[in-house]
Amino acid sequence: MQNLTLEDIAQLAGVSRSTVSRVINDHPNVSDSVRQRVLEIIHQTGYQPNLAARSLASQRSNIIGLVIPRSVSNLFIDPYFPRLTQGVAQACNESNYTLSLFLFHTKEDEHNLFPRISRPGLVDGIILQSTNVGDGLVQQLSQSGIPFVIAGRPMEVSEVSYVDVDNITGAYSAVRHLVHQGYRRIGTVTGPLNSTAGLDRLEGFKRALSESNLDFDEQLCIEADFTEGGGYYAAQRLLLQKPDAFFIASDTMALGALRAIREAGLAIPDEIALVSFDDLPIASRANPPLTTIRQPIRYLGIKLVETLLDILENGSNPPRRVVFGTQLVIRESCGANRSAPERLRS
Amino acid sequence: MQNLTLEDIAQLAGVSRSTVSRVINDHPNVSDSVRQRVLEIIHQTGYQPNLAARSLASQRSNIIGLVIPRSVSNLFIDPYFPRLTQGVAQACNESNYTLSLFLFHTKEDEHNLFPRISRPGLVDGIILQSTNVGDGLVQQLSQSGIPFVIAGRPMEVSEVSYVDVDNITGAYSAVRHLVHQGYRRIGTVTGPLNSTAGLDRLEGFKRALSESNLDFDEQLCIEADFTEGGGYYAAQRLLLQKPDAFFIASDTMALGALRAIREAGLAIPDEIALVSFDDLPIASRANPPLTTIRQPIRYLGIKLVETLLDILENGSNPPRRVVFGTQLVIRESCGANRSAPERLRS
DNA sequence: GTGAAAGCGCTAACAG
């Protein structure tokens, strides 16, 4: 029963290979009676077409690659990527595509593996996690001619397609919320400033400040790396400046900040308030629960696939750009949910 | 420059297709001079062999599949799976295999997708995450004849290969540690008892108790689902029984237990001690830092790939069984690190 | 609506 071929099915059904192929691929030009008979036999035998043969003949593998570059690959354990991956996987399932995952660990990986990924006959298209400037994966991809879409706006303003979240507006509304609560001395822990996510959230922070007639104070702005540990150390340093509130560019970093604040013996939100970004599940379970900017991570993954399939079908011109809005989720860490507005500071 | 074929390279080098093929595949029977010439041309032209064609001709795709069944797929965001995936990906990179990821979300996914995965020409072998009894993926795989290895001992005692961690001994040493600290009324939050990980850790718990001449009290044992929320609710209920210590079957659940204990206003470890399992990065950053059983998750992933490749090369008989040891990591939550041994209870 | 025939680009005997 193993390894039946089209030919076998054709013989069993008393038709030609082409006809069986048409049935399998849902081509119109097959009479109903023949179609039924063939389907019957396929069902009985459990026949499955060989995908390698199909790829070779049709020049499409029905595989898409999800590429996580080295610079963010160690963050793969951060809940962000698994969620994104879930979205991507789900969309692939629904579209009958197979998902291949490429995690680069070392610089060598990138050098050695990238050519491998771009080999003809492997993937039809690629979803690339956006990353810092230098590494040139985007350029390599552009040159290779493989259709691709980027998760997150890339640094270079070039003719590429991407799906992103409106980080600027998200951060802006987080900080405006703090200002509305009466906080004036707001510090921020940024993401890596060689990433657009890091930069844009800082930009939103600055805009909110300036629109509130507050000065941007470099002492109150520390760059970190989206990790818990990074958030911890940045918050520790920031605390020395006696801020009354924090905008932390990710929930994971906010967890680190929480730890730093706890160790400093400060009460949240009474002595220091906090708003972060992502709305991962931990946000609602932190102590206190985090006020944060929700971004639709999983849906981002789904949209990435949809966009890539669109490109596969209709070409990569013009480049697609999709930007999702965000949402402020108010919990305890910002102080807005306190019963009495006892906070009255400078 | 796109889409060069073997033939093109052969012509450019003035040799036959076979020779070029030999060079590419590092076959011995090629003279050095010819090999050099061919390599030179390949390098100049940037030629890459077509993988679909290679798969078809060689009957090997060089792709391995990582399958996460529906029942654990929603746990994919738990740090455990990303870490495992990282290990698997890393090993794949090093062995020149491509990793395909199959996340099942719904029951339909399993029905529809499994046949798809088992199609000839797609993957050479599969790594399957172990899961509860019923779903029969293992059986399907066995029948399909696809080489596979299971992550975690499966429920059915059949002739399959797996890589696992010694959950029994791990849990055993966790609980013995608590007993040595003087705790006598030890409660446990178990994993799902339709998984071997859940069962084995409970088994270790029981063994440690009986070896310490402590009775197993059903009131002090609550099953949960490896999630933070599950740990939270289970701990809440357990707390009603006034235990003096907890063994929690995973770090993630321990986080939930921490939350429950905090809300109950109890001090850790003075009023209740806690040991968990996994040693995820969060364990050391929890408040207080968790004493826990470390398991080598990433290395598990690497070993899974190695085992699968071994099977691919040498056949699946006899079934391979690899079991990793664990390690007790003592931090604050168990009370062993307190300066004064002020605890003196029943 | 159906079949014949020509590949897709590679690997792998088999000769020499």
Next chain:
DNA sequence: CTGTTAGCGCTTTCAC
């Protein structure tokens, strides 16, 4: 050590 020769199992014109 190298070239010739068959395929691998499917898709896809092109006739009929």
